[in-house]
Amino acid sequence: MTSSESMNSQVFWGIAISVSVIFAVYSTIFSLTHGIYDVFPFLYFLPIILFVYRYPQRGVVFSLLISIVYLVLIYYFSSFNPLLVAVSTAWFVIFVTIGVVTSSFAEGMQSEEKKYRGIFENSQAGIFTFDIETRKIGELNGKCGVMLKFEPSALTGSELSRILPPSKERDAFIQEIRIHIHTDDHELRFTTRDESIRQFMVSASLTPDGIVICSLIDIKERKLAEKVIQRARDELEDRVRERTDELLSANDVLKAEIQERKRFEAAIQLANRKLNTLSSITRHDILNQITAIVMYVSLSEEIVTDPQIREHLRKIEQITHLIQRQIRFTRDYQNIGSNAPSWQEVSAIVGEAVKDTNPGDIRIEQDLDKLELYADLLLGKVFSNLIDNSIRHGDCVTLIRVSYRHADNDLILLYEDNGIGIPDDAKEKIFRREYYRNTGYGLFLSQEILSITGSTIRETGIPGKGARFEIQVPKGMFRFPHGDE
Secondary structure, three states, rough: OOOOHHHHHHHHHHHHHHHHHHHHHHHHHHHHHHOOOOHHHHHHHHHHHHHHHOOOOHHHHHHHHHHHHHHHHHHHOOOHHHHHHHHHHHHHHHHHHHHHHHHHHHHHHHHHHHHHHHHHHOOOOOOEEEOOOOOOOEEEEEHHHHHHHHOHHHOOOHHHHHHHOOOOHHHHHHHHHHHHHHHEEEEEEEEEOOOOOEEEEEEEOOOOEEEEEEEEEHHHHHHHHHHHHHHHHHHHHHHHHHHHHHHHHHHHHHHHHHHHHHHHHHHHHHHHHHHHHHHHHHHHHHHHHHHHHHHHHHHHHHOOOHOOOHHHHHHHHHHHHHHHHHHHHHHHHHOOOOOOOOEEEEEHHHHHHHHHHHHOOOOOEEEEEOOOOEEEEEEEEEHHHHHHHHHOOOOOOOOEEEEEEEEOOOOEEEEOOOOOOOOHHHHOOOOOOOOOOOOOHHHHHHHHHHHHOOOOOEEOOOOOOOOOOEEEEEEEEEEEEOOOO
């Protein structure tokens, strides 16, 4: 983007935000002075969203300032009407909450955009795009410009034939993209700026909006690289043959180190996926709760008696607290897999879980023989969630028992209670993130924590006779200090 385009963009956004703010403030004053109280708060969404989209780093401050302006106008023009003061305070919370949430999303989007723009610009392959219907060139990265001897901006908006003249090969290339959406390794002849012809290997993909993304590789450079690689491979094979005897003598030591490293790397990779999943879940829940807040505020505006308004405002406060708990929930689990798993004594872990959950009169029995598991450091959360599940949903639980048994090369860790059990149609649902009745994602996250080191969990109890959770621990992930494995 040129400096003039950047300046025009800033002016446009400045005017748009200013107009929306003025319109919202004027509408508020006009509505209050004419006895209208139903519409004007919604007008503040527009300036908040516009500002956050353009300036996400300062979105929270802007949301707070415009919310304060809104409160001041209400207090001043309503002569401190108790009903309007209560409702406007709720709207203040909504405006600030929306500013915080949308700022977070906008910053994430900008970060993603910068990342993919950096990939596009810094790719070692030439990349350009064109519209499959109009055959107009969209964007080129710097590498593609160098390969074609053009400045990237000089080709933007030009006809595709400027660099890729019509030919049977080109028609077949485009037809294959239309049919298969993705195509690899087409050798096409391109025209450079000096009208010379160069042959490139082209791979392409078609986006849903009809844009074709093409990647160019100079065949000449590739063949040269292949020769260099082949020469390096030959030299490497010679070295490998010379070092074979030496490597064989150290093989046993290296094998143990490699296995340990693979375990750690696999745990880290899985943990990253868990964190991404958890972030997605929490963001989805926050949006749902904000929608609920808006609904209750809308209801409160239609109620004219103070007790009912207070009830709805109380519900708004409860939902807001729920949002806060869910955010803290995310924070509590953000370290899943961030550290290497370690050996942990199960009886001690269960004991700590009992202290955390406070089961009261429920008797806890253990038959574990100093069993140790190689697991994520959040293993205690698994047993805390299971005990909490028994307390909340077991109805009449008086006994919880934790034991184990061997199953071929694996070990089955058993958690049982004598409550009402779990219905057959819910045995799989309870481990899904969409299924929750009270605290949220306890069993789902228990499953995720265990999976970091390859363990699985399932419910096998008989409805009416109690719940029974079986944790299957693979060989190598459990041990006994006295050697019984």
